[in-house]
Amino acid sequence: MALDHFSHRHPLMIITEVMDEDGEKGIICSGCQKRLLGSAYTCSKCKYFLHEKCAQLPKEIIHPKHLEHPLALFSRPTYRNQECICNVCHTHGWAWFTYNCSLCEFDVDIICAMEEERMVKHESHPHPLTVLHQKGTFECDACGTIDKDSSYFCSTCEFWIHKSCYSSPSTFKHGDHDHPLQLNYFLPYNNRRFKYYCDVCEQKVHPSYWVYNCDRCRYFVHIKCATSEPKRHEITDEESFDDPNIMNIPIVGEPMDLLANILNKVNLADNERVTELIHFSPDHPH
Numbered sequence: 465m466a467l468d469h470f471s472h473r474h475p476l477m478i479i480t481e482v483m484d485e486d487g488e489k490g491i492i493c494s495g496c497q498k499r500l501l502g503s504a505y506t507c508s509k510c511k512y513f514l515h516e517k518c519a520q521l522p523k524e525i526i527h528p529k530h531l532e533h534p535l536a537l538f539s540r541p542t543y544r545n546q547e548c549i550c551n552v553c554h555t556h557g558w559a560w561f562t563y564n565c566s567l568c569e570f571d572v573d574i575i576c577a578m579e580e581e582r583m584v585k586h587e588s589h590p591h592p593l594t595v596l597h598q599k600g601t602f603e604c605d606a607c608g609t610i611d612k613d614s615s616y617f618c619s620t621c622e623f624w625i626h627k628s629c630y631s632s633p634s635t636f637k638h639g640d641h642d643h644p645l646q647l648n649y650f651l652p653y654n655n656r657r658f659k660y661y662c663d664v665c666e667q668k669v670h671p672s673y674w675v676y677n678c679d680r681c682r683y684f685v686h687i688k689c690a691t692s693e694p695k696r697h698e699i700t701d702e703e704s705f706d707d708p709n710i711m712n713i714p715i716v717g718e719p720m721d722l723l724a725n726i727l728n729k730v731n732l733a734d735n736e737r738v739t740e741l742i743h744f745s746p747d748h749p750h
Contacts, residue, residue: 528619553598
Protein backbone atom coordinates (compact mmCIF):
# COMPACT_ATOMS: atom_id res chain seq x y z
CA MET A 465 0.00 0.00 0.00
CA ALA A 466 1.35 3.41 -0.98
CA LEU A 467 1.70 6.16 1.59
CA ASP A 468 1.25 9.83 0.66
CA HIS A 469 3.57 11.54 3.10
CA PHE A 470 3.76 15.31 3.53
CA SER A 471 7.58 15.24 3.43
CA HIS A 472 7.90 13.84 -0.10
CA ARG A 473 6.33 14.52 -3.48
CA HIS A 474 6.06 10.84 -4.54
CA PRO A 475 4.07 8.02 -2.88
CA LEU A 476 6.11 5.84 -0.51
CA MET A 477 6.02 2.04 -0.57
CA ILE A 478 6.78 -0.18 2.40
CA ILE A 479 9.55 -2.77 2.04
CA THR A 480 10.53 -5.47 4.52
CA GLU A 481 14.29 -4.89 4.42
CA VAL A 482 16.34 -2.00 3.06
CA MET A 483 19.61 -2.53 1.20
CA ASP A 484 21.76 -0.21 -0.87
CA GLU A 485 22.72 -0.90 -4.50
CA ASP A 486 25.66 -3.09 -3.47
CA GLY A 487 23.42 -5.26 -1.31
CA GLU A 488 24.89 -3.93 1.94
CA LYS A 489 22.81 -2.62 4.80
CA GLY A 490 23.53 1.00 5.63
CA ILE A 491 20.73 3.23 4.36
CA ILE A 492 19.98 6.36 6.42
CA CYS A 493 16.47 7.51 7.33
CA SER A 494 15.63 10.87 5.73
CA GLY A 495 13.66 11.86 8.82
CA CYS A 496 15.94 11.15 11.78
CA GLN A 497 19.32 10.42 10.11
CA LYS A 498 19.65 7.05 11.85
CA ARG A 499 20.35 3.77 10.06
CA LEU A 500 17.40 1.78 8.77
CA LEU A 501 16.88 -1.69 10.17
CA GLY A 502 14.05 -3.96 9.07
CA SER A 503 11.00 -2.63 7.26
CA ALA A 504 10.77 0.97 6.03
CA TYR A 505 9.02 3.28 3.61
CA THR A 506 10.82 4.18 0.41
CA CYS A 507 10.31 6.04 -2.84
CA SER A 508 10.90 3.87 -5.90
CA LYS A 509 11.89 6.95 -7.94
CA CYS A 510 14.20 8.66 -5.41
CA LYS A 511 16.64 7.58 -2.75
CA TYR A 512 14.23 8.62 -0.03
CA PHE A 513 13.70 6.37 3.00
CA LEU A 514 11.82 6.63 6.30
CA HIS A 515 11.57 4.37 9.30
CA GLU A 516 8.01 3.17 9.78
CA LYS A 517 7.92 5.05 13.06
CA CYS A 518 9.21 8.28 11.47
CA ALA A 519 6.64 8.00 8.68
CA GLN A 520 3.82 7.61 11.20
CA LEU A 521 4.70 10.44 13.58
CA PRO A 522 1.75 12.61 14.72
CA LYS A 523 1.45 15.95 12.98
CA GLU A 524 1.17 17.74 16.33
CA ILE A 525 2.37 17.03 19.88
CA ILE A 526 2.46 18.63 23.34
CA HIS A 527 6.00 18.55 24.68
CA PRO A 528 6.76 18.63 28.45
CA LYS A 529 9.40 21.35 27.98
CA HIS A 530 6.97 23.61 26.11
CA LEU A 531 3.50 23.26 27.56
CA GLU A 532 2.27 26.67 26.40
CA HIS A 533 1.58 25.67 22.76
CA PRO A 534 1.42 22.52 20.62
CA LEU A 535 4.36 21.72 18.36
CA ALA A 536 3.80 21.03 14.64
CA LEU A 537 5.82 18.53 12.61
CA PHE A 538 7.89 19.81 9.66
CA SER A 539 10.13 17.91 7.26
CA ARG A 540 12.83 20.53 7.81
CA PRO A 541 13.27 23.43 10.25
CA THR A 542 11.20 26.45 9.25
CA TYR A 543 14.04 29.01 9.30
CA ARG A 544 15.68 30.56 6.24
CA ASN A 545 18.78 28.34 6.43
CA GLN A 546 16.57 25.29 7.12
CA GLU A 547 18.53 24.43 10.27
CA CYS A 548 17.78 24.78 13.98
CA ILE A 549 19.09 24.16 17.48
CA CYS A 550 17.08 21.54 19.37
CA ASN A 551 15.76 23.11 22.57
CA VAL A 552 15.93 19.76 24.40
CA CYS A 553 19.38 18.33 23.61
CA HIS A 554 20.89 21.60 22.22
CA THR A 555 22.16 19.91 19.05
CA HIS A 556 23.25 22.58 16.54
CA GLY A 557 22.62 22.40 12.80
CA TRP A 558 19.66 20.01 12.87
CA ALA A 559 18.16 19.95 9.32
CA TRP A 560 15.65 17.09 9.29
CA PHE A 561 12.22 16.25 10.77
CA THR A 562 11.47 18.83 13.47
CA TYR A 563 8.64 19.75 15.81
CA ASN A 564 8.27 23.51 15.99
CA CYS A 565 6.32 26.24 17.77
CA SER A 566 6.29 29.19 15.39
CA LEU A 567 5.07 31.59 18.11
CA CYS A 568 8.05 30.93 20.39
CA GLU A 569 10.62 29.62 17.90
CA PHE A 570 10.87 26.48 20.02
CA ASP A 571 12.24 23.41 18.19
CA VAL A 572 12.59 19.74 19.05
CA ASP A 573 14.29 17.24 16.76
CA ILE A 574 12.28 14.06 16.28
CA ILE A 575 14.86 11.92 18.12
CA CYS A 576 14.12 13.84 21.32
CA ALA A 577 10.40 13.97 20.48
CA MET A 578 10.13 10.19 20.08
CA GLU A 579 11.92 9.58 23.37
CA GLU A 580 9.15 11.46 25.18
CA GLU A 581 6.81 8.54 24.68
CA ARG A 582 8.28 6.42 27.46
CA MET A 583 6.85 7.12 30.93
CA VAL A 584 7.99 5.63 34.25
CA LYS A 585 7.02 5.87 37.91
CA HIS A 586 9.39 6.58 40.79
CA GLU A 587 8.50 6.42 44.48
CA SER A 588 10.08 9.83 45.08
CA HIS A 589 7.42 11.61 42.99
CA PRO A 590 3.61 11.41 42.66
CA HIS A 591 3.47 11.95 38.86
CA PRO A 592 4.75 9.83 35.93
CA LEU A 593 8.20 10.79 34.69
CA THR A 594 9.26 11.02 31.05
CA VAL A 595 12.57 9.48 30.02
CA LEU A 596 14.89 11.89 28.16
CA HIS A 597 17.76 9.86 26.70
CA GLN A 598 19.42 12.82 25.03
CA LYS A 599 21.82 14.39 27.53
CA GLY A 600 21.03 17.90 28.69
CA THR A 601 22.46 20.34 31.25
CA PHE A 602 20.10 21.29 34.08
CA GLU A 603 19.81 21.64 37.87
CA CYS A 604 18.75 18.31 39.34
CA ASP A 605 15.91 18.28 41.90
CA ALA A 606 17.43 15.21 43.58
CA CYS A 607 21.06 16.23 44.16
CA GLY A 608 20.90 20.01 43.56
CA THR A 609 23.86 20.02 41.17
CA ILE A 610 24.02 21.32 37.60
CA ASP A 611 25.36 18.61 35.33
CA LYS A 612 24.94 17.11 31.85
CA ASP A 613 23.15 13.77 31.93
CA SER A 614 20.22 11.80 30.58
CA SER A 615 17.21 12.56 32.73
CA TYR A 616 13.67 11.97 33.96
CA PHE A 617 11.21 14.83 33.68
CA CYS A 618 7.72 15.50 35.07
CA SER A 619 5.55 17.47 32.64
CA THR A 620 3.00 18.18 35.39
CA CYS A 621 5.21 20.08 37.83
CA GLU A 622 8.63 20.33 36.05
CA PHE A 623 10.35 17.97 38.51
CA TRP A 624 13.63 17.02 36.78
CA ILE A 625 16.33 14.60 37.94
CA HIS A 626 19.54 13.08 36.57
CA LYS A 627 19.44 9.50 35.34
CA SER A 628 22.24 8.68 37.79
CA CYS A 629 20.14 10.00 40.69
CA TYR A 630 17.06 8.11 39.49
CA SER A 631 19.11 4.90 39.65
CA SER A 632 20.38 5.46 43.21
CA PRO A 633 19.87 2.30 45.33
CA SER A 634 17.50 2.51 48.32
CA THR A 635 20.23 1.22 50.66
CA PHE A 636 23.94 1.76 50.33
CA LYS A 637 27.11 0.69 52.18
CA HIS A 638 29.76 3.40 52.21
CA GLY A 639 33.38 2.58 52.96
CA ASP A 640 33.57 5.32 55.59
CA HIS A 641 30.77 3.92 57.74
CA ASP A 642 30.04 0.60 59.47
CA HIS A 643 26.25 0.50 58.95
CA PRO A 644 24.11 0.43 55.79
CA LEU A 645 22.80 3.85 54.74
CA GLN A 646 19.16 4.48 53.82
CA LEU A 647 18.14 6.75 50.92
CA ASN A 648 15.77 9.57 51.89
CA TYR A 649 14.11 11.83 49.32
CA PHE A 650 14.43 14.77 51.73
CA LEU A 651 16.03 15.36 55.11
CA PRO A 652 13.88 13.49 57.66
CA TYR A 653 11.60 15.85 59.60
CA ASN A 654 12.93 14.78 62.99
CA ASN A 655 16.41 15.98 61.90
CA ARG A 656 15.37 19.43 60.66
CA ARG A 657 15.78 21.24 63.98
CA PHE A 658 19.54 21.26 63.48
CA LYS A 659 21.95 21.84 60.60
CA TYR A 660 23.55 18.70 59.26
CA TYR A 661 26.67 18.36 57.15
CA CYS A 662 27.76 15.66 54.73
CA ASP A 663 30.25 13.36 56.44
CA VAL A 664 32.22 13.02 53.19
CA CYS A 665 32.49 16.54 51.72
CA GLU A 666 31.59 18.40 54.97
CA GLN A 667 29.17 20.70 53.10
CA LYS A 668 25.66 21.44 54.36
CA VAL A 669 22.89 18.89 53.76
CA HIS A 670 19.97 20.72 52.10
CA PRO A 671 16.61 19.63 53.58
CA SER A 672 14.92 19.33 50.16
CA TYR A 673 17.52 17.17 48.38
CA TRP A 674 18.04 13.42 48.49
CA VAL A 675 20.44 12.14 51.13
CA TYR A 676 21.77 8.87 52.53
CA ASN A 677 21.75 8.58 56.29
CA CYS A 678 22.25 6.22 59.21
CA ASP A 679 19.65 6.78 61.94
CA ARG A 680 21.76 4.98 64.54
CA CYS A 681 24.71 7.33 64.16
CA ARG A 682 23.24 10.49 62.60
CA TYR A 683 25.59 9.99 59.68
CA PHE A 684 24.61 11.87 56.48
CA VAL A 685 26.02 11.69 52.95
CA HIS A 686 24.96 13.53 49.78
CA ILE A 687 23.91 11.06 47.07
CA LYS A 688 26.75 12.28 44.84
CA CYS A 689 29.26 11.86 47.68
CA ALA A 690 28.03 8.32 48.39
CA THR A 691 29.91 7.04 45.35
CA SER A 692 33.15 8.89 46.16
CA GLU A 693 36.23 7.30 47.69
CA PRO A 694 36.23 7.05 51.52
CA LYS A 695 38.39 9.55 53.39
CA ARG A 696 41.69 8.14 54.59
CA HIS A 697 43.97 9.82 57.13
CA GLU A 698 47.20 8.15 58.07
CA ILE A 699 48.98 9.36 61.20
CA THR A 700 52.62 10.18 60.52
CA ASP A 701 55.45 9.43 62.90
CA GLU A 702 55.75 13.15 63.68
CA GLU A 703 52.05 13.40 64.58
CA SER A 704 52.27 10.31 66.75
CA PHE A 705 55.20 11.49 68.86
CA ASP A 706 54.02 15.09 69.18
CA ASP A 707 50.51 14.27 70.42
CA PRO A 708 50.56 13.56 74.19
CA ASN A 709 47.24 11.66 73.95
CA ILE A 710 48.55 9.03 71.51
CA MET A 711 50.29 5.94 72.92
CA ASN A 712 52.77 4.19 70.64
CA ILE A 713 52.34 0.42 70.42
CA PRO A 714 54.21 -1.88 70.92
CA ILE A 715 55.88 -0.85 74.19
CA VAL A 716 59.27 -2.39 74.85
CA GLY A 717 59.67 -4.06 78.25
CA GLU A 718 57.69 -6.11 80.76
CA PRO A 719 53.89 -6.36 80.52
CA MET A 720 53.58 -4.24 83.65
CA ASP A 721 55.19 -1.37 81.72
CA LEU A 722 52.03 -1.19 79.60
CA LEU A 723 49.85 -0.74 82.69
CA ALA A 724 52.24 1.89 84.02
CA ASN A 725 52.07 3.86 80.76
CA ILE A 726 48.28 3.77 80.78
CA LEU A 727 47.98 4.93 84.37
CA ASN A 728 50.51 7.67 83.81
CA LYS A 729 48.09 9.19 81.27
CA VAL A 730 45.15 9.13 83.69
CA ASN A 731 44.72 12.23 85.82
CA LEU A 732 43.52 10.91 89.19
CA ALA A 733 43.16 13.02 92.29
CA ASP A 734 44.72 10.42 94.56
CA ASN A 735 48.43 10.59 93.66
CA GLU A 736 49.40 8.06 96.30
CA ARG A 737 47.08 5.47 94.76
CA VAL A 738 48.54 6.12 91.31
CA THR A 739 52.09 5.64 92.65
CA GLU A 740 51.13 2.41 94.38
CA LEU A 741 49.55 0.97 91.24
CA ILE A 742 52.47 1.97 89.02
CA HIS A 743 55.01 0.25 91.28
CA PHE A 744 52.84 -2.76 91.87
CA SER A 745 54.43 -6.13 90.92
CA PRO A 746 54.13 -9.74 92.14
CA ASP A 747 57.63 -9.47 93.74
CA HIS A 748 56.58 -6.49 95.95
CA PRO A 749 53.85 -7.40 98.46
CA HIS A 750 51.18 -4.85 99.12
